[in-house]
Amino acid sequence: MAQGVWTIAEQRDGEIRKISYELVSEGRRLADALGQDLTVVLLGSNVKDKAAEFGPYGADKVLVADDSRLEPYTTDAYVSVISQLVKANEPGILLLGASVEGKDLAGRLAARLDVAMAQDCTAFAIEDGNLVATRPIYAGKAYAKVTFENSLPQMATARPKVMSISEPDPSKSAEVMDAAFTLDDADLKTKVVDVVKDKSGKVDLTEADKIVSGGRGMKGPENYNILEALADVIGASVGASRSAVDAGWRPHSDQVGQTGKVVSPNLYVACGISGAIQHLAGMSTSKVIVAINKDGDAPIFQKADYGVVADLFDVVPALTEEVKKYV
């Protein structure tokens, strides 16, 4: 009988990524609802010492697969190992993070296991012993509540920065076990040959706690320095709407929206952004939304927690000065 909640930890260069703790915290809540165990699966090379990090967040067990071919992440290696572990242990629920590589892994893993998968979920619940997942569709214009039929383990990915991380309890520890698996080099068809770090050194938008974002109202690329100034003071990353990216003012990687990045920061400050549905798709799960726009009718004000109807070229520099009192 399939049972137990599993979460797949994400690590890079031996460091556990934050989404992993979001998954463990949420996994614990689901495991409690089911009265079952929570197991974290950790893959990598020389990562065994990191396994101890998950006990305080509620993991009962940590399964460690340690192999030089598991660093860095490749679809082939991770799908092979995890599917072997799943077949051997038969968990009931399997959760991953909806990061770039998480989504890549989850899609192929679900296909390998011939199961359904709910991608980029914003909430989970247990109903009648089954996982029920809530997820945005049509760029968040609607939400779907889904569940699983003839499909075990029940698989889903969680949108980063949405599930809350529980307070760690240092008195709790998990049982750490070595995973049994085989990896055939002939199965590894892709190879990471280079890693180019982003020059800005700023936190990626999908992982940022605060974002200051500029749209068509910025009037040109040279004006983004006022957003950078505010961002520097409050410790934010700078994003952009599609208009700004299409106009060549900011790079693709800065785009927030339906065909850009989906972000979920604690604070999102939208400057000179009208709030088209495609932009909202990318930031509607932000905890606090601030809109600064001189057009009081801009749709963004419907979604903002705080709205300032004024010229951003006056407000943003003034705000930059004012926030210095608080940071």
Place this chain on the structure above:
Amino acid sequence: MNIIVCLKQVPDTETQIKIGSDRQSIVTDDIKWVMNPYDEYGVEEALRLKEKHGGEVTVVGLGPKRVTESIRTALAMGADKGILISDEALNGSDSLAHAKALAAAVKDLEYDLIFTGQRGVDDDLGIVGATLAELLNIPQISLIVKMEVTEDGKSVKVERPIEGETLVITSTLPALVTAQKGLNEPRYASLPGIMKAKKKPLDEKSLADLGLDSADFGAGARKLKILELTSPPSRQAGKIIEGETPQEKAAQLAKLLHEEAKVL
């Protein structure tokens, strides 16, 4: 090079989405259907590779008869052949079933590369590409913004941006690539292209033509069950910041973000 591009149609992104009375599907009455934007990048990249390396581009569309229009668009852009997989029994299928149908259409064709969009902007799932690759037992490389095929045509080098860095990945061919925004700027079909497209072969296949059992498709066969569609969660109404001057408003905003919202 022989390249296959998979595509589907989605509601135009400007469309207002209304939930049907059954709360299981959306109202499709006034929808303007377009090629899934991410699939367009796949079509364009396939055409560029054909222009560089020679060969043939086959477009495989899945869905109702209206998908023919998008296949014709791809043919007008420069693709050589089209296949439409269309069947009543496909209605309501989940991603696993869609991939199964695509795999059946594609498995006996010659291909070095298969393109899909990184996800459909309707269900936002991004699963069909990976599932198709699994069924065909070829590697998938997803969310790609740059690619080149080696001189010998045996492998491919791609770039995938992840959080904070860009990975350069190589893969043997054949492989499946899921196209991400930034891969290219899709061309517009020219008038001569549109005229030529009318004469290019476009075959229609039912599930039976592909040797598939319709019992494995449709709403009844879904593994991902839709319990309910709802409107997006509403946010509590926000407040418009008061103040005589922009400076006053900025001061008030900063204070509220610190004291009330507690984000600063």
